[in-house]
Amino acid sequence: MPTLNRIRLEAVEDAGGGCLRLVCAPASLIAPMPGQFYMVRGPWEADPLLPRPFSIARFRSFKNGQIQLEFLLRIIGRGTRLLGTARAGSELDVLGPLGIGFEQPPGDSAWMVAGGIGIAPFPALIDAIATPKRKLSLLVGARTEAEIPGFNDFAANLTGGVEIATDDGSAGFAGTVVDLLASRLDRASDQTPSQVYVCGPHAMMEAAAAVCMDAGIPCSVSLEAPMGCGMGTCRGCVIRTFRNTNFTICTEGPVTDANVIWSEQNSQ
Amino acid sequence: MTADLSVRIGDLTLRNPILTASGTFGYAAEYETMVDFNKIGGIITKGISPEPRLGNPQPRIWETESGLINAIGLDNVGVEDFEQSKLDYLRKIECAVIVNFFAETAEGYAKLARTLGAMAGVDALEANISCPNVKAGGREFGVDPVAAAEVTIASREATNCPLIVKLSPDVSNIGDIASAVADAGADAITVANSMPAMAIDIESRRPRLSFGRGGLTGPAIRPIVTRLVYESAQATDIPIIASGGASTWRDVVEFMLAGASVVQAGTINFVNPRASVEMAEGLETYCRQSGINSLTQLIGAVDMP
Numbered sequence: 001m002p003t004l005n006r007i008r009l010e011a012v013e014d015a016g017g018g019c020l021r022l023v024c025a026p027a028s029l030i031a032p033m034p035g036q037f038y039m040v041r042g043p044w045e046a047d048p049l050l051p052r053p054f055s056i057a058r059f060r061s062f063k064n065g066q067i068q069l070e071f072l073l074r075i076i077g078r079g080t081r082l083l084g085t086a087r088a089g090s091e092l093d094v095l096g097p098l099g100i101g102f103e104q105p106p107g108d109s110a111w112m113v114a115g116g117i118g119i120a121p122f123p124a125l126i127d128a129i130a131t132p133k134r135k136l137s138l139l140v141g142a143r144t145e146a147e148i149p150g151f152n153d154f155a156a157n158l159t160g161g162v163e164i165a166t167d168d169g170s171a172g173f174a175g176t177v178v179d180l181l182a183s184r185l186d187r188a189s190d191q192t193p194s195q196v197y198v199c200g201p202h203a204m205m206e207a208a209a210a211v212c213m214d215a216g217i218p219c220s221v222s223l224e225a226p227m228g229c230g231m232g233t234c235r236g237c238v239i240r241t242f243r244n245t246n247f248t249i250c251t252e253g254p255v256t257d258a259n260v261i262w263s264e265q266n267s268q
Numbered sequence: 269m270t271a272d273l274s275v276r277i278g279d280l281t282l283r284n285p286i287l288t289a290s291g292t293f294g295y296a297a298e299y300e301t302m303v304d305f306n307k308i309g310g311i312i313t314k315g316i317s318p319e320p321r322l323g324n325p326q327p328r329i330w331e332t333e334s335g336l337i338n339a340i341g342l343d344n345v346g347v348e349d350f351e352q353s354k355l356d357y358l359r360k361i362e363c364a365v366i367v368n369f370f371a372e373t374a375e376g377y378a379k380l381a382r383t384l385g386a387m388a389g390v391d392a393l394e395a396n397i398s399c400p401n402v403k404a405g406g407r408e409f410g411v412d413p414v415a416a417a418e419v420t421i422a423s424r425e426a427t428n429c430p431l432i433v434k435l436s437p438d439v440s441n442i443g444d445i446a447s448a449v450a451d452a453g454a455d456a457i458t459v460a461n462s463m464p465a466m467a468i469d470i471e472s473r474r475p476r477l478s479f480g481r482g483g484l485t486g487p488a489i490r491p492i493v494t495r496l497v498y499e500s501a502q503a504t505d506i507p508i509i510a511s512g513g514a515s516t517w518r519d520v521v522e523f524m525l526a527g528a529s530v531v532q533a534g535t536i537n538f539v540n541p542r543a544s545v546e547m548a549e550g551l552e553t554y555c556r557q558s559g560i561n562s563l564t565q566l567i568g569a570v571d572m573p
Binding site for chain 1: 278291299328329331333487537541
């Protein structure tokens, strides 16, 4: 059940790769599920007008029941630029938690595939699904090394390792993170993951979903589109599925099984 | 002493003059946990068409300075599913339920007005006439006084339910449309709808929206709508419902001074789902503190030079 709260920022940190981490002060909030999101806006007047959707990057629950939220963002436009000027002590209007989050993987191994700032929902997911026997891996891609977001603060539970892909070959695998996913699946023929989680640009998620469908591996994606309300009413984030039905990202997603959006036939 | 903020639209009495605008409040259930419906005059549903509509492909919205351009494409569940899956909830909420509707022919408006007007729980209808008239080569009903009157008469004859007609802002003389629609039997007019607009990505040289053009809403259009409300109020005596950028109780007072009896909260619902409640509460406080005990003291009271 979402609520609208004005929350103080405790810290604004460099998260690496040109990304920022907004750490909110603990507040009396409902705990989110990993993969859920919030509509976030500074307490400014009419411009920029709309709140911006951000997946919950990480959250902590305190003994007194308070919840501390963290968001990761990349500055891409006017809204994020202004949010990027926030400092410790600034306030944010935060509406959420919203939408449907990630589910637990069905088995003992899961891979997360991030395109750039698509890494955002994975720290919270890792916190929620890590167990001593579960092998978790992160594949993260960007155009170039300088754009790879940081992951050291949540890498401890990535017992299956972290692999980087850069389009220009400046670090790690030379190619897209989807190419890396396909190549890693070839290599890991006897240790395929029970679940792949993908977050990144729409076309990247579609390509990653096709790779997973070919390999017969469940793939869940965290979708995005320009969003006005986060509550299903503005209809701005509605996309068409392969069945020619509407899918409302903010209320039916943002996380969904890839085969709800894209056909398995199209993947071959 | 609390001020009496009630207003009448035809046979319908609203407890206060704040409504949520069509397309910005879904079918109300979406905001159940966040908005106290007891505190607003009423809600207006997403526009209902004879058949369900999927709407346009992505991208559907683009934000501009203090505004939002949308080309949703009238995505809605259609009248059948509205009755089956949305109306039960709307019957339970304790404010007026106004159903926005549109069709492609005057006969289509009449049929839909008859069907919706007969549904228990529907307190009033709002006809969106900013839609292409398929029999007139796709020209909007709302830009021509004759076509606007035609759909109003067709809808009026089909139902006794209070009828609001929502005008297009994209006209050279809104007074002509307002008086034509009033003479045709509308109980009230909504002034206005989203303002035709466009934004272009200078890198790709393509429009920001898949549909090319869209409709601008939000605070950016409020001064234009204030002028349209004023001109409409000069042309007709039926109640005017202002719709376009109102975000605070101050905006409500301003629209009333221009001649509005009722004000819709629209795009601001996306920014703050409780905006309509805050506007109603702010108006109440303002009236109490200013010694205003009837909204008639405000409506049309602008002191024009």
